[in-house]
Structure formats: C-alpha cells, structure tokens
Amino acid sequence: MFQLYYKHAAGTRDDLLSGLTVALALVPEAVAFAFVAGVNPLVGLYGAFLMGLVTSLVGGRPGMISGATGSMAVVMVALVSQHGVEYLFAAIVLTGLLQLAFGSLKFGKYIRMVPYPVMLGFVNGLAMVIFLAQMEHFKSTGADGHLHWLTGSPLLTMLGLVTLTMAIMFFLPKITRAIPAGLAAILTVSLLVIFGGIDTKTVGDIADISGGFPAFHIPAVPMTMETLTIILPYAFILAGVGLIESLLTMSVVDEMTSTRGQGNRVSIGQGLANTINGFFGGMGGCAMIGQTMINVSSGGLRNLSGIAAALFLLVFIMFTSDLIAMVPVAALVGLMFMVVIGTFEWGSFNLLNKIPREDSFVGILVAVVTVFTDLATAVIIGVIATALTFSWKQARHIYAVHEDHKNGARTYRVHGPLFFASVHRFNDLFDPEDDPQKVYIDFAMSRIADHSAIEAIDQLAERYKKAGKEMHLVHLSQECTQLLTTAADLVEVNIKEDPHYHVADDKLA
Structure with missing residues (x-):
C-alpha cells in the first residue's frame, strides 16, 4: 500500500515539475508564434494556456502538450492582415467545430494509415523547423532598425550559455532524476545571468507577458454569409493542419511510451479547445511536438502534466511576469536544441541503404517540404507519393499463364491485382487477333480492385467481340459480374468457388 502511494506521489511530482519546465519553454514559443500570426503576444499566450x-x-493523449503553433500561425497571418484579429477568433471557433465533427465521426483512426516513411519525414522535418526557429534568437536589432546576426562578445555569451544549458541537460540525468534536467538547466543559467551580471537577451526583451485571466468575448464580426465565405477556407486549412500535427504527434508519443492513444478523443479535445479559444481571445493551436518531447522525457506521462503546464503559464501571465522576464533566452534556446537532438531520428541515416529507395525518397521529401512549406502539405504529398509508388510496384506483378486445350480452346490464368495502375499491362497480356476461337480468362488468382479494372475487362471483351472470337470469364466475384456491361453475357460464375471481395466502386456505395 505504501509502495503504491509512493509511486503515485512520485508520478505526481514528475508531472508537476515537467509541467513547470514545459510552461517556461512555452512562453517564448507562444510569443514568437503570435508575432508570426500578426497578433498581440497575449493572444498567443492565452491560446497556449487554453489549448x-x-x-x-x-x-486527449496523456503526456501530449498542446499550444499555439507555428504551423497554424503561418496560415493565420493572411487572415489577420486582411480582415483583423476578430475574424481570426471567428475562424478559430469554426476550426474547432470542424475538428469536433471529425472526431465525432471517428475519422481519427485513419491516422494509422500514414506510412512509416512519412512519419519519419514528419519527425525529421519538424526537428529542423524547431532548430531553424531558434536561429532568430541569434539576431539583434541594429541601429538601422533591421535584424543582424550577433557578433563578438554577445555571440560568444549566447553560445556559452546555450552550451552550458545543453551540458546540464545531458549530464544531470546521469547523476540524478530527482528534478527534470530542463528545469534545472533553466534555473542554473538564469541564476548565473542574474547574479553574475551577464548582459544577454532575456524573455522580457522579447515582449511584455503580463496580463489577466482571459475574458469571454464573442468575436465582433458580422453574422453574414460574407463573413462565412471569408473564414471558412481558413477554418478548413487550420483544422486540417491542426489535426494532422496533433495526430502525428500522438503517434510519436505512442512509439516513445509503448502505449496507444485514442485518435478520435484527441480530435475532439483539439476541437473543443479551439472553439473555447475563439470565445476567450486565444489564437488557437494544436499539439506541439517540441514541448511534448520535453514533457515526456522529463517524466510527464499523465494528463496532470499538461494541466500543470497550462496553470503555471497562467501564473506567469498574471503574477510572476517580472520574474519570467529575467529568464535568459539562451537557456530556452539550449533547451529547444536538446529537443531537436531528441526529436530527430538519427537512425534514419543508417536506413538509407537498408530500405527501398522509394521509401527513402518519401522520407526525405516529407522532411524537405515540411521545412519549406507546412506540415499538412508535407504529409499529404508524402501519402500521395507513397500511394503512387506502391501502385507502380504492384502494377508490375500482374501476369498470365496460358494453357491450350485439345479442343482448340485457350485458358489464361491471371495472377496479381487488377486495378487502375495495372490495366495497361493487363491489356498487353492478350492477343485477340491471334488467339483461338474460344478463350477462357480465369480470375481465381487475381483481385479485381476498382472501377478501372471493370472497364478494362469490358474493353477486352469488346476487342474479342470485334475479332469474332468467344471470350469467357470464370471465377469472377458477384460484385464484378453486377458491374460488367459488355462482358456480362460472357461470364461463367461458380458461386461456391468464386472469391468474395468487394470492388471499390461508387455504384456499390
């Protein structure tokens, strides 16, 4: 009994300390993404708190952290610049409703269909995005009002503090795990900067994060069809980007913890959070893989860690903004660099010569597209590329073995799947002009996959008919025989022996 209590207390301690570490890392991220979206920093902080x-x-997914994200911020910026922040709040409400519908219809399970090379590219691409985002902190505003790279003593100071943060996070877990390494590193570097009088950029130099509790606010937009036509396209994109990033982050946590999250529940949680965001002045968001990695690696494996992170963030906003303003940015950059190292799948380099070249190409493609565009586009392109590659490979597997009979007839025994990518190869297997007067085509070892396959069979029947030959189709499924038109009268069906499978055709929907 006491052992169970101790285990529960230790888990609670880990969740609270992990939540504190995550909250500290959320501050500059939320502020930065608010600037990207073109809104007040408090809008980003409120969004992170509410999400x-x-x-x-x-x-949601235990251990997964949600907040304001860059992938959604880059979509928001056009809406805010053209129509104002109130339209953003309305779009976030609609985004949440769309995500709620997605989860309620139980579409979250389809994330399991994302191929592993796409997942690998997503993780590596996001790690590079996080790394590149930290580069902005190595710049300062010059006398001309433009950003310039740090040089001389400021650069050396920044690099030294970043290196110290990373060293603490690397070596401390080898000594003790009583306190999260990230939190220890932030506190140590902060105390060193404050009491050592080191001149370096702090959180307070980025923005003022002081504020109150977010207040209920109905978006001040006209309730007209014109408003709907403005916000609906943005809402669809935001909902898609948010769900893809959240569900893929869930899959990453599943792999890290050897557990399984509930995609539909995550979708509903994201939807409800975004809907509330729109009514309380937040910019919305989705799951954050960087903060999630910090949380899980620090021992935050339950929902309590996410609740703690949100509440600590609110405390920072309302009561301790002056203290948080003194935290050096270098400490948070070092923390995020360690997240990058932990997120990137370094083993993927060893896989390049061990997996099919097509899979390597897809992984690299998704990573590159993630860096230069956005996550949703990268994943969609990756899935399409994987599907096309698979279809091309499967299309080469169709062939036919023919057997001539004493009565002068010929039987073609088709092997392999017949679908849109293999129909041209299928047509080349037969020669109506030179074939005998009577031809049997046996589909017992073949699969009729889609409507293109049905059309190919119909066209083949037409070719034999024009050549004045008899063509008989055997061992076709009942579904196929119902869809055939030209070849319908030529089908010989043996229901007891016939393979039973369904053709993917809209006529059967």
Whole structure:
C-alpha cells in the first residue's frame, strides 16, 4: 500500500515539475508564434494556456502538450492582415467545430494509415523547423532598425550559455532524476545571468507577458454569409493542419511510451479547445511536438502534466511576469536544441541503404517540404507519393499463364491485382487477333480492385467481340459480374468457388 502511494506521489511530482519546465519553454514559443500570426503576444499566450488546459482536461493523449503553433500561425497571418484579429477568433471557433465533427465521426483512426516513411519525414522535418526557429534568437536589432546576426562578445555569451544549458541537460540525468534536467538547466543559467551580471537577451526583451485571466468575448464580426465565405477556407486549412500535427504527434508519443492513444478523443479535445479559444481571445493551436518531447522525457506521462503546464503559464501571465522576464533566452534556446537532438531520428541515416529507395525518397521529401512549406502539405504529398509508388510496384506483378486445350480452346490464368495502375499491362497480356476461337480468362488468382479494372475487362471483351472470337470469364466475384456491361453475357460464375471481395466502386456505395 505504501509502495503504491509512493509511486503515485512520485508520478505526481514528475508531472508537476515537467509541467513547470514545459510552461517556461512555452512562453517564448507562444510569443514568437503570435508575432508570426500578426497578433498581440497575449493572444498567443492565452491560446497556449487554453489549448493546454482544455485538451488535458478532456482527456486527449496523456503526456501530449498542446499550444499555439507555428504551423497554424503561418496560415493565420493572411487572415489577420486582411480582415483583423476578430475574424481570426471567428475562424478559430469554426476550426474547432470542424475538428469536433471529425472526431465525432471517428475519422481519427485513419491516422494509422500514414506510412512509416512519412512519419519519419514528419519527425525529421519538424526537428529542423524547431532548430531553424531558434536561429532568430541569434539576431539583434541594429541601429538601422533591421535584424543582424550577433557578433563578438554577445555571440560568444549566447553560445556559452546555450552550451552550458545543453551540458546540464545531458549530464544531470546521469547523476540524478530527482528534478527534470530542463528545469534545472533553466534555473542554473538564469541564476548565473542574474547574479553574475551577464548582459544577454532575456524573455522580457522579447515582449511584455503580463496580463489577466482571459475574458469571454464573442468575436465582433458580422453574422453574414460574407463573413462565412471569408473564414471558412481558413477554418478548413487550420483544422486540417491542426489535426494532422496533433495526430502525428500522438503517434510519436505512442512509439516513445509503448502505449496507444485514442485518435478520435484527441480530435475532439483539439476541437473543443479551439472553439473555447475563439470565445476567450486565444489564437488557437494544436499539439506541439517540441514541448511534448520535453514533457515526456522529463517524466510527464499523465494528463496532470499538461494541466500543470497550462496553470503555471497562467501564473506567469498574471503574477510572476517580472520574474519570467529575467529568464535568459539562451537557456530556452539550449533547451529547444536538446529537443531537436531528441526529436530527430538519427537512425534514419543508417536506413538509407537498408530500405527501398522509394521509401527513402518519401522520407526525405516529407522532411524537405515540411521545412519549406507546412506540415499538412508535407504529409499529404508524402501519402500521395507513397500511394503512387506502391501502385507502380504492384502494377508490375500482374501476369498470365496460358494453357491450350485439345479442343482448340485457350485458358489464361491471371495472377496479381487488377486495378487502375495495372490495366495497361493487363491489356498487353492478350492477343485477340491471334488467339483461338474460344478463350477462357480465369480470375481465381487475381483481385479485381476498382472501377478501372471493370472497364478494362469490358474493353477486352469488346476487342474479342470485334475479332469474332468467344471470350469467357470464370471465377469472377458477384460484385464484378453486377458491374460488367459488355462482358456480362460472357461470364461463367461458380458461386461456391468464386472469391468474395468487394470492388471499390461508387455504384456499390
């Protein structure tokens, strides 16, 4: 009994300390993404607070952290610049409703269909995005009002503090795990800067994060069809980007913890959080893989860690903004660099010569597209590329073995799947002009996969008919015989022996 209590208390301690570490890392991220979206920093901080709190309370994925994200911020910027922040709040409400519908219809399970090379590219691409985002902190505003790279003493100071942060995070877990390495590193570097009088950029130099509790606010937009036509396209894109990043982050946590999250529940949690965001002045968001990695690696494996992170962030905003303003940015950059190292799948380099070249290409493609465009586009392109590659490889597997009979007839025994990518190869297997008067085509070892396959059979029947030959189709499924038109009268069906499978055709929907 005491052992169970100790284990529960230790887990609670880990969740609270992990939540504190995550909250500290959330501050500059939320502020930075607010600037990207073109809104007040508090809008980003409120978005991070509400996303983290609501998703963790609803259930979400234990250990997963949600907040304001760059992938959604880059979509918001056009809406804010053209129509103002109130339209953004309305779009976030609609985004949440779309995500709620997605989860309620139980579409979250389809994330399991994302191929592993796409997952690998997603993780590596996101690690590079996080790394590149930190580069902005190595710049300062010059006398001309433009950003310039740090040089001389400021650069050396920044690099030294970043290196110290990373060293603490690397070596401390080898000594003790009583306190999260990230939190220890931030506190150590902060105390060194404050009491050592080191001149370096702090959180307070980025923005003022002081504020109150977010207030209920109905978006001040006209309730007209014109408003709907403005926000609907953005809402669809935001909902898609948010769900893809959240569900893929869930899959990453599943792999890290050897557990399985609930995609539909995550989708509903994200939807409810975004809907509430729109009514409380937040910029919305989705799951954050960087903060999630910090949380899980620090021992935050339950929903309590996400709740703690959100509440600590609110405390920073309302009561301790002056203290948080003194935290050096270098400490948070070092923390995020360690996240990059932990997120990137370094083993993928060893896989380049061990997996099919097509899979390597897809992984690299997704990573590159993630860096230069956005996550949703990268994943969609990756899935399409994987599907096309698979189709091309499967299309080469169709062939036919023919057998001539004493009565002068010929039987073609088709092997391999017949679908849109293999129909041309299928047509080349037969020669109606030179074939005998009577031909049998046996589909017992073949699969009729889609409507293109049905059309190919119909066209083949037409070719034999024009040549004045008899063509008989045997061992076709009942579904296929119902869809055939030209060849319908030529089918010989043996229901007891016939393979039973369904053709992917809209006529059967």
